[in-house]
Amino acid sequence: MQAASMVRMSQVHKRFGMREVLSDIDLSVQAGEVCCLVGPSGAGKSTLIRCINYLEKIDGGSIHVNGQLVGYKLHKGRLHELSEREAGRSRADTAMVFQHFNLFPHLSVMENIVEAPIHVRKESRAAAQAHARELLARVGLEDREKAYPRELSGGQKQRVAIARALAMRPKLLLFDEPTSALDPELVGEVLSVMRSLAQEGQTMIIVTHEIGFAREVADTLVFMDQGKIVERDTPARLIDRPQSARAQAFFNSILK
Structure with a gap:
């Protein structure tokens, strides 16, 4: 795995009952990269990122985030599933x-934003609140x-959710x-915050x-259908x- 890889998914499979919702997924995302997943409803896009954050357990393959195996630890040559507490700690560098x-x-x-930094990262309330005020200013x-x-x-709720993350x-x-989930006139204010995050690396x-947004901000665009990655390329191509x-x-x- 490359040193700069933030996410590495290898031969990932996920099933709900008899239905395979992710099939043989190989995906690498580098540090500082913006990767947009597009495709029809039911393609497996949301399941894919929930697996990255260990909100869903995979049925095959492996996922590494920042060099760490997601959901498991390797001990004496065998994989062992993490406990809930260990899994929570392993998610500390990922937000959704x-x-x-x-x-x-x-x-x-304010309380929504400082809850996790205080209880998970053990920040002082004063430090967490100071950071929260910086983030609230950042999202307007x-x-x-x-x-x-x-x-x-x-739109304001979603900007608070971004600040909380x-x-x-x-x-x-x-x-x-x-x-x-937003009314059309509120979409722009959320995309503006996301655009600034992309510019900051x-x-x-x-x-x-939002295909126009993906074209603008993504380094990589991934098209999914029926649980598989069909194509991956630059947005323009x-x-x-x-x-x-x-x-x-x-x-x-969709572009008609």
Whole structure:
């Protein structure tokens, strides 16, 4: 594995019952790279990033993040599954932003952001709050730290969710269709924050239907269908000159 690889997936398989949702996945993402996953609904994109974050267990193959095996440890030549506590520690360098925000409704914006740094990374409350205020300014919500999720728009909630993810100082940031639950007029404010992260060199894997955004920010575009990676290339080449009939049909449909 290359020293600069942040994510390395090798021959990954995942099944739900008898249905194989990921089949023979090989994917490498380098440190500082932005990789966007696109494809039809049900292609396995969200399952793939949930496996990277060990929210789903794989049924075959291996995943390494920042050089560490995900979900398992190698001891005396044999793989042993991590305990829940060990798995939680192993996820400390990876953060995920979900489609439906997943904010704690009973906590203020500030409390949502500092919860994990205090309890997982053992930061002092003062340090965690200072960092949270920096992040809120970064996502344009410096005046909302005392607000509760019910008082925020969808776009504001998602920007808080991004700030909460960044509060863990992740080396890898995963996004699962972060704009699909938003009203169209709110999509831009979330994409603007993500665009700035890409410009700053944050390693990101993004599941998205925003093809124009993917064309702009991605270093690598991956097209998936039926649990498989069909094509991987630069956005310009894959969007404008896809090689497979399935990718051609997909891009022709959505770019009409």
